[in-house]
Amino acid sequence: AQKITQTQPGMFVQEKEAVTLDCTYDTSDPSYGLFWYKQPSSGEMIFLIYQGSYDQQNATEGRYSLNFQKARKSANLVISASQLGDSAMYFCAMRESRRNAGNMLTFGGGTRLMVKP
């Protein structure tokens, strides 16, 4: 089974509107971290936001917030007030904490966001 699933290959949003990018995950580890990264056309992966599995509140970083629903195993990214510079690929990722997980991040397939002026 896929550990990280992003079901939206592409999304359009009007400039200044909010958009939600979906992410569901699969793990049996009680302790894990969830991440969102942005990858513009230049190729660099830019860290956006982190949510720990034991965090009581949803993470927020400026215009980014993470809608964490643990029972549903979802970690959707919400971008408020979209800007043209938000057009990029967005990747959801997970790090599991069990001994043999290796500390690596497992990435989803990504969602391409296109912001319309």
Add this chain to the structure above:
Amino acid sequence: DTGVSQDPRHKITKRGQNVTFRCDPISEHNRLYWYRQTLGQGPEFLTYFQNEAQLEKSRLLSDRFSAERPKGSFSTLEIQRTEQGDSAMYLCASSLLPEAFFGQGTRLTVV
């Protein structure tokens, strides 16, 4: 600039040649990762170092691939006898946990 640095940014090589990439992590980060990303896909884990010790290797890392981090600082990834299927973006990341910070990657094209 104190971010993760990768060199070269682009590499074109003929099939069968060897290539080596370098990664300079953020200086205080003891964890270093290599990932490979093919077009339209998310990054896939290749290998992980904690300080100079290589602690994890993916099954994607065939015997043609070798990675080192000799003094726990910079790292190199070497691909021997390159194949066209090796064409990809190779990303390096460093971390103190929880988040990892990525470099801009090295795009390899094997012709």
